[in-house]
Amino acid sequence: MTLSSAGKQGAKIAPSDVSERNLFALPERASQDVPQVREALRCSTPGNSGEPATQKTHGPLKLWEARKTETTKRAWRAVSGAVVLELERGAAFLLVPVFLSVGVVAYFSLQYEPSWTSLLGMTVLATGAVWLSRHRYSLQLCLLALLLCLVGIWLSRLETWRLGTRIIGAEISVRLTGRVVEIEDMASGRKRLTLDVISTERPKLRYQPERVRLSARKVSPDIGPGSDVTGLVRLLPPAGPIRPGSYDTSFAAYFSGIGASGFFLSGPELSSHTAAPVTARIGAAIERARQTIAGRIRQSVGGPEGEIAAALIVGVRAGIPEKINEAMRKTGLYHIISISGLHMALVAGTVMGLMRGLFALFPDFSSRRPVKKYAALTALLATVAYLLISGMVVAAVRSFIMLAVMLIAVLFDRSALTMRNLAISAIIVIVVTPHEVVGPSFQMSFAATAALVGAYAAWSDYRTRRVSAPVPARRSLAGTLLHRLLVMMLGLAATSMVAGAATTLYAAWHFQRVAPLSLLANLAVMPVVSIIVMPFAVFASIAMPLGLDGPFLYVMGQGLTVMIYLSERIADMSPLDAVGLISATSVLFATLALVVGTMATTWLRWVSLPFAIMSLATLAGARAPDILVSEDARLLAVVMGDGTIAVNRPRPNAFTIDNWGRALDAQGIQPPERLKQWNPDDLPPKMKGESKGIGAGTGFRCVDRVCIVRHPSGARIVQAPDADSARAFCTTASLIVIEDATARSPCHNAAAAVITRRQLAQKGSAEIFLSPGSLPGRAASTGSRPEIRFSIEGDYRPWHTQRRFSREARGMPPYERKKPASSANAPEKTIANEAD
Known part of the structure; x- marks a missing residue:
């Protein structure tokens, strides 16, 4: 890349002057002459053109303009000089994953699927613009950034097209035959099986998913990874977001290759074995090894500690009790259970330390050989083995890539802990799995790593610039141990604060929760994990083939007991962790x-x-909805004046209501009150119950299947089972939710806004914002209705196209099984394949 027309002298910088270390770096000569660089960057500022001013000034104004111009020139020189220095140090390369991520986020934020022709046209135009701007370096950098964003969109579009996951569109019962990929023990005692579908029958699905995830009450010991099983199953399509903007199960299922979830109605039973591909056989062998190791760990350690030990060593964490999971989340320690960069780094560090210690026993060999590289290579191989045995979950793969880049840097005599290596890792992850960019795991892990690397670099620069302190006096053994303990605790505190500051906002945005005592919890628990739990996990893994893992697992279990105790005690001390919606x-x-x-x-x-x-x-800039409605129209939540939310069901879905409560920052849940009957004389337009206390701020009152609540603003919200029940409230309610997919709005030209189950099946869950004009009797006069936002706006993306095939989305009633004419010899009945 050349930089021409630099300065008025017309000096040119040859391509040979470009730094060989970085293709994106400016020549070294550029930093020596900032005015020339300013001209080359083509950025005009007031007073830097060298031409006389056309406007005359007199008196004090002339002096002020001269000072202002000189100040602007100095500021520009300082900024341009710093920018040039950053570019010479490789800042442009560090920004490559940033702009790729911008393109990925832009793709997944679209409300429609971009066409190949439009993407190709924009890419050709951007590439041509980059070539035409080759003599204007600053403009070319901006166009390169735009081109990288388009590359991010291309990567996302290609991944979506390449996966093409088949997802069923409706619930269906079918006899399914599949090959077991994975078996997990759940905390409830059930088993969860991931199956590659071989065939379906009664009915045979024409749009057959390739992989499903099913739960079973029990599984025969003869069934394991690689076994072919059959059984009668109930398949369910993945649900959409619990609320607009929240976690999308359909998105996760699509990019995980899961076409349906559900449960076994009968079975599973062993089926006749069919020939499997080589990759499937290798995967089954690895999975069987994982299950064997997990069973051995559970038998040796036992209890919750055994489940956590199995999660740390082989990545099987479905059996961890939910109480412990919640305690770890409240204290900010859940990253310990999820295999990620922490585990990879501890495994690599432990193996590398063992190898360095082993080589130290042979000083003659160590003095003649690059033992550090040998140790790094051994650590790399150990992390590969750990990745395979841990199940190769996405977070572990991403962490392995980051660590592998750093270990390979050691092999080639490069600094391991640098922003360049982190950028290389990010680019690899974005190219391979771009959809991970919009997930919390990618964002939080790279944010924490970038913050730690940046903080370490700043601290190193500070220590380099600092005047050397006098050599301290020699300490006693106790003093040395105390000093090292203090340094370790300060290092842990600094690491926790830096990583926590970088990731807290992302956690609050994705999960609407924070861990107020995470610093205390990490200071208390991390020494136990770093010194006892993970090193002895490595020792146990090494000794397991020899049958000598028992003592190491015992010590590991004791460390886990301490970890569980501390996390539960700190969780009890922790205040509420819900923070509501983040802007x-x-x-x-x-x-x-x-x-x-x-x-x-x-x-x-x-x-x-x-x-x-x-x-x-802008932290509190997000607007919280007044009402949330589930996509099946069965559950409503209304924000009340005392900080609680009123729900229309006595036992709402725990996962849904927990998510809603954190998003709305609710202080409690108001269950509905069931009444025997309304007073016929006081039914709409006015209810007798209102004179008895059903006023603004009270919870739902339900008679049969009709539920009514008054919002603190005075707006009335009604849930009705059908259009006939809802018609009576058209003139008095602000919002009516009809739990009937066949119903149409009965409130034509009325004040009430109506949401039917068919709308929710098509567009997903809804959030409603009440406006002053939405109060009873005022909507008609002001023309204002509640603002309704659905989870899916615009066209269906590939992970949502299955929604149009459900019975509810097509306005059909629930399926009713026909009674067989003769129950004695009647064939097995199943519902029709609605996805067809």
């Missing part, structure tokens, strides 16, 4: 602050402070 604008500013603060090496890193301040200022 996306705040997350955007925080991301900009993180990118600038971690990637900049000059004074430009202070530019991150304004972005951080803007992030805090």
